[in-house]
Amino acid sequence: MLKKIITSLLMFSLILCGNFPILPIELEEAEASSYNNLGQRPFMGWSSWSSIRKNPTEGKIKAAADVLAEKFKSHGYQYVNLDDYYMLDWTTTVDPYGRWKVDPKKFPSGMKALGDYIHNKELKFGLYVTLGIPKGAVDQNTPIEGTPYHAKDIADFSKGQKVNFNFKNMYAIDFSKPGAQAFIDSWARLFASYGVDYLKIDGVRNEDIPDVEAWAKALQKTGRPIHVELSNNLDIKHADTWKRLSNGWRTDHDIEAYGTPFLTSWKKVSRRFDDAAIWQPHAGPGAWNDFDSLNVANGVKDGLTKTEKRSYVTLWAIAASQFVIGNDLTKLDTFGISLLANDEIIGVNQSGVAGKRLYKTPTSQVFYQALPDGTYNVALFNTGDSKQMVTVKWADLGIKGSATVRDLWKHHELGSMESGYKANLSTHDSRMIRVVPGPLVANSSTGGAVSPKNPRQTQIGLDY
Numbered sequence: 001m002l003k004k005i006i007t008s009l010l011m012f013s014l015i016l017c018g019n020f021p022i023l024p025i026e027l028e029e030a031e032a033s034s035y036n037n038l039g040q041r042p043f044m045g046w047s048s049w050s051s052i053r054k055n056p057t058e059g060k061i062k063a064a065a066d067v068l069a070e071k072f073k074s075h076g077y078q079y080v081n082l083d084d085y086y087m088l089d090w091t092t093t094v095d096p097y098g099r100w101k102v103d104p105k106k107f108p109s110g111m112k113a114l115g116d117y118i119h120n121k122e123l124k125f126g127l128y129v130t131l132g133i134p135k136g137a138v139d140q141n142t143p144i145e146g147t148p149y150h151a152k153d154i155a156d157f158s159k160g161q162k163v164n165f166n167f168k169n170m171y172a173i174d175f176s177k178p179g180a181q182a183f184i185d186s187w188a189r190l191f192a193s194y195g196v197d198y199l200k201i202d203g204v205r206n207e208d209i210p211d212v213e214a215w216a217k218a219l220q221k222t223g224r225p226i227h228v229e230l231s232n233n234l235d236i237k238h239a240d241t242w243k244r245l246s247n248g249w250r251t252d253h254d255i256e257a258y259g260t261p262f263l264t265s266w267k268k269v270s271r272r273f274d275d276a277a278i279w280q281p282h283a284g285p286g287a288w289n290d291f292d293s294l295n296v297a298n299g300v301k302d303g304l305t306k307t308e309k310r311s312y313v314t315l316w317a318i319a320a321s322q323f324v325i326g327n328d329l330t331k332l333d334t335f336g337i338s339l340l341a342n343d344e345i346i347g348v349n350q351s352g353v354a355g356k357r358l359y360k361t362p363t364s365q366v367f368y369q370a371l372p373d374g375t376y377n378v379a380l381f382n383t384g385d386s387k388q389m390v391t392v393k394w395a396d397l398g399i400k401g402s403a404t405v406r407d408l409w410k411h412h413e414l415g416s417m418e419s420g421y422k423a424n425l426s427t428h429d430s431r432m433i434r435v436v437p438g439p440l441v442a443n444s445s446t447g448g449a450v451s452p453k454n455p456r457q458t459q460i461g462l463d464y
Helices: 002-017 058-075 110-120 135-140 180-194 206-222 236-245 266-270 272-282 306-318 334-340 343-349 438-443
Strands: 044-047 079-081 124-130 161-164 167-171 198-202 227-230 248-250 288-290 323-325 356-361 364-370 376-382 388-393 403-407 412-417 420-425 430-437
Touching: 044 058, 044 124, 058 079, 058 110, 058 334, 079 198, 110 124, 110 180, 124 180, 135 167, 180 206, 198 206, 206 227, 206 236, 227 236, 236 272, 266 272, 266 306, 272 288, 272 306, 272 356, 272 364, 306 334, 306 343, 306 364, 306 376, 306 430, 343 430, 364 388, 376 388, 376 420, 412 420, 420 430, 430 438
Parallel strands: 044 079, 044 323, 079 124, 124 198, 198 227, 227 248, 248 288
Antiparallel strands: 161 167, 356 364, 364 376, 376 430, 388 420, 403 412, 403 430
C-alpha cells in the first residue's frame, strides 16, 4: 500500500510540473523490486571503477563528488559510487563481526564521513560488496553480531571458496543455518550506518539467488532506501528474479578494455546492441538494464573516436540503460561534457521507456521508443566500416502520413517529412531524433522526454 501511495503521488506531481506525460501503465503496477520504491527511472551518476580501479582514496572520491555536484547534478546525476578496493585484504583482516574492514590509509576519515561529505553536496553515496563471508572471518571464527553464532557456523565448506572477480577467499554461506541471515543483516546495517544509498552486489550467478534474496531482506530491515545493482553478465533466464530483487542488473561483461592503454573500445561498446534488443522486455520503472559505465570524456584515453562516443551515449540513452559516468571527472574534455550534459538526450534516457530494435542489418541498426503521448524517439546507427545512408520508415513505426523531426543532439527542428527520415552516417556514427506524427504536431513539445533544464545547450563537436 505504501508503494502505491508513493508512486501515485510521484505521478501526480510529475504531471502537474509538466515534465512527464502520463505513462501507459501506472507505476504502482510496475514489476519493480519488492523492498524499495527506487529506480522509477534509470539511475544517473558516476562510478570509480573505469578510471580509478584498484586505487580509490578519500581524496579522489571527494574530488569526483565535487565535480559531479558542480557540472552534472543540475542535469540529474546523483550517485557517487565507490566501486571496490576500499577494504583491507579480507583473507586476513576483517572487522570484529567478520565483515570487510575499511582501509584506514585510503580512507582515514572512514566511510561515514565520506558519506556525509557526499550528502552535503546533495548527492547520493554508493558502495560495493561481493557475495559470501570472508575467509578471514571463517579462519578467525568471528562472532555474528547480536547472535550466539560464529562464522564457521554458517560457512558452506562443501562449496569451498567463491571466486568473485578481483578476489577469491569468500566462502559460500549456507542459508539454512541459524545465523546466516543475521550475518547479512549485520552487514546491511553497517552499510546503512555509513549512509549508503546504493549498493553494487558483484559476482552474482544463478546459484547465488539465495544470497541476493538474503541481501534484499537485510536491506529492507535497515529501513534505509538503498538502490541495489547486480553485477555482472547476469543470466536473462532469471530476469524476473533479478527484477524482483534489485533495481538494475549488468547485462554483459565489463565495458573496460583491460590490457590496453584505453578505458574502453568500440568492440566492447558495440556488443551492447544485441543486449539492448534482447533485454528490452525486462526493463521498466523500478528495475533497468545496466550496460556499464560511459567513458566518453577523457579524450584519447577513452579509446574511441568522437562519432563512436556519440553513438555510445545514444545507445545507452535510447535503451534506457543506467546512465553512469566512468571517466576521471577531474580530467574532462569539453566534447565529453557536451555528450553527458545534453538534456534532450538525457530526456530520452529518463523517458521511462526502454527502446526496442526496429531494424538490424549487418552494418546498421535502428532503435525506437514509442512514448505515451504518441510521439517517438528514434536512434539510427551505422555499425559498419564505411559511410552509408540509414533510414527509418514512418509506416514501420505505425505512423500514417507525415511527421515532423527534431535532431536531439543539435537541438534543431528539421521540419516535416512525408514517409520517413534518412541520415548519411559516417562509420560508427548515429543520429537521435524525435518524431511527432502530423496530427500531434500542435499538441507536442517534449516528445515524452524530460524537458531540458538548460535550453542553452552546448553543441561543441557536433559537426555532422
